[in-house]
Amino acid sequence: MAGVTAPALAPAPALAQAPASAPVRVTDRCAGCGACLLTCPTHAIRPAGPTLLVLASRCTGCVECVEVCPVDAIEEVPTDEPTDELADE
Ligand code: SF4
Numbered sequence: 001m002a003g004v005t006a007p008a009l010a011p012a013p014a015l016a017q018a019p020a021s022a023p024v025r026v027t028d029r030c031a032g033c034g035a036c037l038l039t040c041p042t043h044a045i046r047p048a049g050p051t052l053l054v055l056a057s058r059c060t061g062c063v064e065c066v067e068v069c070p071v072d073a074i075e076e077v078p079t080d081e082p083t084d085e086l087a088d089e
Pocket residue numbers: 026029030031032033034035036037052068069070071072073074
């Protein structure tokens with residue numbers, strides 16, 4: 001009576017080690033003018049299909065792109081806000 005054991009689950013891919021999101025992101029309001037690409041001092045903004053991607057590894061959060069965008073298409077990404085911490089309890 002050989003017991004049947006469930007197959008071992010393969011280790012999950014290293015999703016937990018994915019880079020944190022960049023301090024800013026380009027929204028779908030982007031009009032494609034390219035101003036942010038020219039302004040970013042670290043060249044962190046790259047074309048990514050129909051939109052632009054901000055590379056977390058290069059973005060310093062200087063928000064120069066936010067300020068230069070004529071249609072307010074770039075927004076700051078909120079940092080991880082504590083949602084379950086109840087300091088008063
Ligand atoms: S400056 Fe704004 S509208 Fe222009 S490409 Fe960048 S995100 Fe798009």
